[in-house]
Amino acid sequence: MSALLEIRGIHKRFGGLHALNDVSLSINAGEIYGLIGPNGAGKTTLFNVLTGLYQPDEGAFTFNGKDLFRKKPYVVVESGIARTFQNIRLFANMTALENVMVGQHVRTRTGVIGAVLRHPKARAEEAGIKVRAQELLDYVGIGRRHDELARNLSYGDQRRLEIARALATKPTLLALDEPAAGMNPSETEGLKKLMEKVRADGVTILLIEHDVKLMMGLCDRIAVLDYGKKIAEGVPEAVKNDPRVIEAYLGVAPQ
Amino acid sequence: MNFAFMKTRHGKAITYAVLAVILALLPWMLTGGFENGKSWVRAVDFALLYIMLALGLNIVVGYAGLLDLGYIAFYAVGAYVYALLNSPHLAAILPAWLIGPNFIVMLVVAAVFAGMFGVMLGTPVLKLRGDYLAIVTLGFGEIIRIFLNNLDRPVNITNGPQGINNIDKVHFLDIDFGRPMEWLGLTFDMVHLYYYLILAFCIFIIFVTLRLQHSRIGRAWVALREDEIAANAMGINIRNVKLLAFAMGASFGGVSGALFASFQGFVSPESFVLMESIMVLCMVVLGGMGHIPGVILGAIIVSITPEILRDVINPLQEGIFGRRVVDPENLRMLIFGLAMIIIMLLRPEGLWPSKRRAREFHEHDEEAQA
Ligand SMILES: Nc1ncnc2c1ncn2[C@@H]1O[C@H](COP(=O)(O)OP(=O)(O)O)[C@@H](O)[C@H]1O
Ligand SMILES: [Mg+2]
Numbered sequence: 001m002s003a004l005l006e007i008r009g010i011h012k013r014f015g016g017l018h019a020l021n022d023v024s025l026s027i028n029a030g031e032i033y034g035l036i037g038p039n040g041a042g043k044t045t046l047f048n049v050l051t052g053l054y055q056p057d058e059g060a061f062t063f064n065g066k067d068l069f070r071k072k073p074y075v076v077v078e079s080g081i082a083r084t085f086q087n088i089r090l091f092a093n094m095t096a097l098e099n100v101m102v103g104q105h106v107r108t109r110t111g112v113i114g115a116v117l118r119h120p121k122a123r124a125e126e127a128g129i130k131v132r133a134q135e136l137l138d139y140v141g142i143g144r145r146h147d148e149l150a151r152n153l154s155y156g157d158q159r160r161l162e163i164a165r166a167l168a169t170k171p172t173l174l175a176l177d178e179p180a181a182g183m184n185p186s187e188t189e190g191l192k193k194l195m196e197k198v199r200a201d202g203v204t205i206l207l208i209e210h211d212v213k214l215m216m217g218l219c220d221r222i223a224v225l226d227y228g229k230k231i232a233e234g235v236p237e238a239v240k241n242d243p244r245v246i247e248a249y250l251g252v253a254p255q
Numbered sequence: 256m257n258f259a260f261m262k263t264r265h266g267k268a269i270t271y272a273v274l275a276v277i278l279a280l281l282p283w284m285l286t287g288g289f290e291n292g293k294s295w296v297r298a299v300d301f302a303l304l305y306i307m308l309a310l311g312l313n314i315v316v317g318y319a320g321l322l323d324l325g326y327i328a329f330y331a332v333g334a335y336v337y338a339l340l341n342s343p344h345l346a347a348i349l350p351a352w353l354i355g356p357n358f359i360v361m362l363v364v365a366a367v368f369a370g371m372f373g374v375m376l377g378t379p380v381l382k383l384r385g386d387y388l389a390i391v392t393l394g395f396g397e398i399i400r401i402f403l404n405n406l407d408r409p410v411n412i413t414n415g416p417q418g419i420n421n422i423d424k425v426h427f428l429d430i431d432f433g434r435p436m437e438w439l440g441l442t443f444d445m446v447h448l449y450y451y452l453i454l455a456f457c458i459f460i461i462f463v464t465l466r467l468q469h470s471r472i473g474r475a476w477v478a479l480r481e482d483e484i485a486a487n488a489m490g491i492n493i494r495n496v497k498l499l500a501f502a503m504g505a506s507f508g509g510v511s512g513a514l515f516a517s518f519q520g521f522v523s524p525e526s527f528v529l530m531e532s533i534m535v536l537c538m539v540v541l542g543g544m545g546h547i548p549g550v551i552l553g554a555i556i557v558s559i560t561p562e563i564l565r566d567v568i569n570p571l572q573e574g575i576f577g578r579r580v581v582d583p584e585n586l587r588m589l590i591f592g593l594a595m596i597i598i599m600l601l602r603p604e605g606l607w608p609s610k611r612r613a614r615e616f617h618e619h620d621e622e623a624q625a
Pocket of ligand 2: 045086131
């Protein structure tokens with residue numbers, strides 16, 4: 001089986017800082033792939049270069065057989081990669097429903113002419129966007145908050161809304177940057193169920209998370225980054241016991 | 256104010272009907288009710304031109320969140336395109352088929368031309384935001400004006416500071432908009448005829464704006480304003496969506512400018528100074544950024560107030576002091592400045608904001624009090 005996403009030899013430097021140093025991963029279709037590492041390891045930077053927000057210096061991204069190296073964000077989204085942000089970035093003054101409607105931009109076509117004339121096709125598309133947006137809100141469990149401004153949602157609901165908005169782009173790979181950060185245990189449990197549901201519906205998940213317990217129970221495979229380098233990769237149990245990983249996290253070699 | 260009644264289907268129909276009757280009769284109420292009624296109708300005609308400008312700028316500033324301080328340049332482009340193709344000035348140089356085109360074709364040309372200038376401004380500023388964007392757009396507005404001022408040499412295109420005279424009035428549907436016309440026992444003067452003409456285009460532009468606002472494109476603009484990085488990551492082609500906002504806004508300005516040139520019969524660079532850009536921006540901000548009724552209200556207030564001042568202040572001064580102490584034109588800036596300061600302090604969201612914006616500002620108040 002060939003990988004859904006192939007990340008090969010990626011380098012990213014910020015001035016003198018080597019934020020990503022020869023990172024290679026391959027993510028298979030249908031798995032939940034975890035990415036862990038201490039703060040500042042380069043996890044978010046990997047998301048940023050993958051989704052086209054930053055320009056990587058060297059390397060290759062191949063997604064579904066398609067080259068995505070240094071492509072514009074909308075090309076990446078069109079190809080089927082969607083993401084959320086570590087520090088939530090919703091359209092704060094739009095309603096929850098509108099946020100998800102914006103997410104469908106890339107999968108819809110109506111332009112100025114269609115918007116002004118509102119011909120049957122444009123009308124049908126617009127109605128479809130609305131219905132789909134509500135379905136996605138229901139799917140992530142915040143359907144009743146559809147009319148609420150995004151910034152008035154609770155923290156947990158904002159995280160869910162970000163996932164709904166990302167799913168609206170119809171991704172094959174969903175990249176989540178610390179979705180459980182700041183959640184209480186019961187919210188985290190709900191989030192875990194949601195991610196399992198998303199995966200069951202055929203979306204591959206690339207997940208950055210600190211909550212080790214959550215990661216161990218959820219991920220099929222985990223990679224560990226430290227100072228921009230991949231120091232371990234494998235099934236959760238093996239990674240957990242890898243001496244280099246323990247050292248990276250605890251700062252000392254295990255006895 | 257309570258608009259609940261107007262939200263029902265029935266109420267909506269009645270509201271629109273009343274509005275239509277008022278708009279149809281307005282010029283006659285003015286000419287019948289005031290001694291200098293014609294100059295009032297003229298002021299209303301200008302107010303309508305400003306409404307189009309404000310709605311155009313509203314797309315750029317209100318929806319897409321791109322601060323543009325040189326917007327009047329597009330009004331200038333529309334005005335000069337109309338002037339050059341509908342006056343004797345270039346008639347000797349240009350091929351005959353280009354001179355005095357069909358009116359609708361002419362307006363499309365003005366809109367497209369202004370839209371192209373919008374893209375011309377938009378392309379180099381794609382990466383700029385906020386203050387930087389404001390400075391560059393301000394410079395752009397001035398550059399266009401200076402070009403118009405100096406393009407009389409080596410080839411005389413714009414006729415420099417003297418401007419272009421003898422611009423033809425609109426001829427359309429067998430009506431000469433420059434001549435008084437008898438109809439239904441009423442004498443339609445030029446200001447009346449232009450009132451209906453400009454009103455028609457104004458309604459068209461309102462319609463287009465409304466449709467765009469509630470569409471995939473309108474949502475993309477708002478998303479861009481809310482968070483450019485998130486909009487980018489959601490697959491919105493930021494470059495295209497920004498350029499589209501600049502082009503749409505500019506084309507509204509172009510249409511307004513073309514109507515202005517034909518109405519006025521004369522254009523010169525003086526009409527397109529920075530102060531005009533600022534005035535249009537004030538209309539948008541004062542009325543309520545991103546809210547169509549608010550923007551229209553802002554345009555009416557800002558453009559009509561000086562006329563009212565002229566008619567009120569002068570008799571008042573003469574009554575009290577026996578002579579004119581201050582020029583109403585000076586007072587206008589004073590009152591205007593004060594009004595802006597007061598409104599921005601008391602109602603930063605504008606006089607008639609959208610629900611979204613009102614919520615945005617008022618919830619901040621509640622948070623501050625809590
Ligand atoms: N835009 C940027 N400019 C400069 N340095 C950056 C930028 N983004 C991230 N970094 C640096 O790159 C390193 C990795 O950051 P990041 O990817 O956010 O880490 P993580 O998500 O693993 O906590 C950090 O040292 C961070 O300071
Ligand atoms: Mg991070």
